[in-house]
Amino acid sequence: MQEKTQHQEPKTIPLVVDVDGTLLRTDLLLETIWAALGRNAIATLLVLIGNLANPAVLKRKLLAIARPDIGLLPERQDVLELVRNSKAQGRSVHLASGADETLVTAVAERFEIPGPNWGTRLERNLTRQEKAAVILGQFGAEGYDYAGNSWADLPSWQTARRIIAVAPDRRLTARLNGLGKPVSIVKDGWTLRDVFREMRLFQWIKNLLIFLPFLAGLPASAPAGLAVLAAALSFGLSASAVYIFNDLTDLDADRRHPEKRHRPIASGRLPISVAMGLGTILVTLSWGIALAVDPLVWAMAALYMVLNLAYSLSLKKKRWIDLGLLATFFLIRLITGAIAANVTVTPLYLGFVFAVFLSLACVKRLTALARLKTPEQLHGRGYRPADTRNLERLAYGSAFASVVLFLLATLLDGAATYVSTPPLMSLAMLPFGLWLARVIRLSLTGREDYDTVVFVTRDKVGLSMLALSIVIFLISY
Missing domain, CATH: 3.40.50.1000 (HAD superfamily/HAD-like)
Incomplete structure (x- = not known):
């Protein structure tokens, strides 16, 4: 003082x-x-x-x-x-x-x-x-x-x-x-560091999914690349706005959480009024960029935010429905990338992406249940320890389905038109499938991080598996 x-x-x-x-x-x-x-x-x-x-x-x-x-x-x-x-x-x-x-x-x-x-x-x-x-x-x-x-x-x-x-x-x-x-x-006010922490810029890595249709359709034009880049920026801003809204509606649960209680809004480092103003600015910028790319890109950004609104206010408390919605958010990213790049993504590839992220959504809930120290349900969610077995089955089942769908997409969906060796690309699923199984297994013991992105970027063994899968994928082109 x-x-x-x-x-x-x-x-x-x-x-x-x-x-x-x-x-x-x-x-x-x-x-x-x-x-x-x-x-x-x-x-x-x-x-x-x-x-x-x-x-x-x-x-x-x-x-x-x-x-x-x-x-x-x-x-x-x-x-x-x-x-x-x-x-x-x-x-x-x-x-x-x-x-x-x-x-x-x-x-x-x-x-x-x-x-x-x-x-x-x-x-x-x-x-x-x-x-x-x-x-x-x-x-x-x-x-x-x-x-x-x-x-x-x-x-x-x-x-x-x-x-x-x-x-x-x-x-x-x-x-x-x-x-x-x-x-x-x-002297105890908020800082720009608190703003950037709340925006969770590291989570923008999820928007790499927007680039996949563009990369799969190579060679492509520079304007298409710029459009995809702008779409990814729009979704990054939208995602940050959504994180702010989620944190505002989840304050009580976050403050009870051993890690989330340190988030800027929950801890009081970033005032609620400032967070609300920041969220409004982010939405305005996001939608303006999306409209400049394509009205359909804006429609996807709007759909993403509306579904997140429904998730934050109600659906996150609904067992199983919340998992499907979390996977849908990633599916929307992929479709947005396809629209921006003006390429077509087949139903089998869409199914592959949905299955992967449905499995990872189960991982989030399994981790929380594994670290739950009481037999009661997760605060702010609809799951109890008794749901662990069914979540595990769904996680492994979705992981297996994702591998099968990718193999079918690679071998049956005309991949030969842009892939030199489809059988080699199929081999990329071996380390990828093992990585998914590893993530699920670790979540059952509580060794996963509450934030899957944080865990993936810190798990050296898992990163090695993913890197091998990507190398095989690239060689097959």
Whole structure:
């Protein structure tokens, strides 16, 4: 915490702390909205549309649909330390927030802040001037220190004795310094590194599938190559937007997860409001690029996002259906590549791709079940340990089907027109099939990574198998 003016704290001066973005690294209203969307999207949208003019009622009705788990919400350590030190000094500490009062009470109980504490009631939306008036009425001008994080806190800072500001921008910092009060700055804002981590750029490797129809149809024109490259960029941006949406609807489950809880949004490193803005920008860029390539490419990008929306809000909780949808996302990539390159992909090759990624979708669930430490179902998913055997059968069956479909496609689908030695290409399936079997076996013991892409790129034995398969594939041309 950076202090502008050194000042000894009188033990009688109360400390008033904002909750959203100050004590917590998140916003309780936005947390509630996304929790409610995940529970009942239609009811949530109706509440949002019908109560925009009455924020206090809006907050209370959203809580009737879903409540964020207060115990899982990320706290800001610097501010929490300030609270604890103030209590240790004998100062009274109070929370004042625009969040619904029931949530403020729950936060106060979690951090043992007896208060009194204040939040929004049905008759009072405790923000900006309304909040400042309540605090001023309780303690008087210059009778309290106030910790906040945004321009909405300016009225409360103006009548405070001392200002504690969390990650203020330059304009707000200058405004606070102009008030002539002691100012402490908590430098704990988000960075571009958090943005890029949330975009999960390494996952764009999945979009290599878009290039397969173009490569299979060689020789091809430069314009076709540029079109495929643009389509891949569009899908990369779409995928990043989808990851953001998935993370927003899966906050509770991610925070319970041993690895996903470190993701930028779940950990509070990237504010929900920033993530929402980033997602909007990514969708706009993605669709603009897709339209420039071909209206059908845009249609596939739109279909990809709509299906992901359905997956995030509902279908990810449906056993077996979720697996088919995960495989479909990869199928859409392949079809998009074919459209962009203006080449035809036969049904057998489409079946091969679907079977491969259906098997890998099973691997994700098998890994999660293998690492599950309780007999209960996976949080946010529909699977229980009792489903392990059926998932294993489906994984191995899909892997076997993928090998058979590729062999049929290579030998029967006119491959001789562009493949010099179809039998040699068929041989590429031997290391590929062994790789799939290895991935499935490791998932059953929990040695797979929760993220298949991460595991594939780190598994040296598996990479060797894939490399051998690719070499044989290329030689056969």
